[in-house]
Amino acid sequence: MRVAFHVVEARRNALARQLRRHGYLTLARVCRRLGVSPATARRDLAALAREGIITRTYGGALGDYDRRFPSFRARQRKAQASKRRLAQAALRMLRPGMTVFFDAGTTIYSIGEALASHPVSRITAVTNALHLAEALGGSKVITVQLVGGEFLARQSILVGPQAQRSAALWRFDLALLSAEGMTPAGLWNSQADIVAFQRKVATRSRRVVCCLDATKLGRKTPAFLLPWSRVDGLLTEATARELREAGIILPGSKIFTANPLTRRKPSP
Amino acid sequence: MRVAFHVVEARRNALARQLRRHGYLTLARVCRRLGVSPATARRDLAALAREGIITRTYGGALGDYDRRFPSFRARQRKAQASKRRLAQAALRMLRPGMTVFFDAGTTIYSIGEALASHPVSRITAVTNALHLAEALGGSKVITVQLVGGEFLARQSILVGPQAQRSAALWRFDLALLSAEGMTPAGLWNSQADIVAFQRKVATRSRRVVCCLDATKLGRKTPAFLLPWSRVDGLLTEATARELREAGIILPGSKIFTANPLTRRKPSP
């Protein structure tokens, strides 16, 4: 009756894959697909559920939603309240008729969500992030444009020379850029091809606003993105004081924080 | 006991929304969220399931994955076996190093799935369909490129002038195109902007192969796509005989059917 370890492991991997593909499978279907008894099918499902790979339901199981971006939804949930406030601040920058670039990244994604639920009329939203396009899509007053480029499945974004060429065809009123770190020198990101694309976008935009959450403060990652002199606005949940302590000195008019109380206090 | 129509309608819409958001809800949860008895919850779920908006499961319900494309998965499931055979035939056209355009459409989507599970090395896959990009993405030997363009949320594809400009930057060895109808005159599709894009792709491709399932035989839709003279291959599950009866006369070397027995029988 017993079978070898690797057989079990392979079967469970196959089950996870099938579940991923089909989204939902009843117990009976699992039995037929795996060629095992209900008891074993149950045990396999329980094992996968314990690992968090699938979700068990009464009578079947669900392949977890975005397996390709396992952390995306989780990250998305973090710091919701302050992200919402940031998003509101971002929306106040938008005017009807604008052409706006939306970068990838969770902060900007939540701005996109906010825009989708309170659309500003005749906005043309350009992005290289598929998630964002899908979040923004469906609204009738917003035109969503995806740049072309090489598809990075891990992050579900478009990069590469084609993406840069595609971005060069546009002229943005505003570019919302994301980054993974900010230091007194400026903004940092980790992947060279993403930075190259972001720089191209920056050159094509009248105004560049960077959106970073507070965890990015003082973090320096491999690839340099932009110096502060090239940035027209910083949208962050960090307080003005935290920024100062991190050595990031910007005119108050450039800073948009999530906290309405500490917003824009330019020195007299 | 009875409530007004609009109340029922609003409740069911809310239910659909919640299901969409949460992915899966047990019957008990539905009851609590809606504040109704299990009987009513069942009725609501049954109604939504009948409309294809959700999927009923034993003990609960699923908000359909891609609720934006309610029919996508359903259409996808149809005619699986013959679609798989078609996909195999399509894979035989691919050679390492090729640059291939993949159109939107369920038939071509299944070709993409087949390619993803049996990758041909160094293929560059270009597409305007987000689903397809996600299905193909992740493989290390396949480069997936998305063209730019306006995002159509309903179909999750890219169209418009930008898309045509973006396609014009490419040179394809092979273009796999989809259509909604075929008559003796040629191929038909329904949306003008899609047809415009497909034509641009065709002009940029050394070889144009159309992929249609048998239901498209004899169907004529508003927008004319291409005459048969511009098509280098027809990939279909329809038999050679069915094609003849529909008045579609093509040299046997251009026809690739799903049935291996009737495949390629050129006249002597």
Next chain:
DNA sequence: CTGTATATGAGCGAGGTCAATCATAAATGG
């Protein structure tokens, strides 16, 4: 205002699912 249509919730039997237990046979480890 009256009659009809219908949305609701309760009760019912039939059948499905689950977790637990147990015997067994095969894989593992020494």
Next chain:
DNA sequence: CCATTTATGATTGACCTCGCTCATATACAG
């Protein structure tokens, strides 16, 4: 090669879900 571990499938009883019918109260139409 033997002792141990463990993956498997059968069984069982408790619980749950389902579709059905039915009584009822409310919305809707004339």
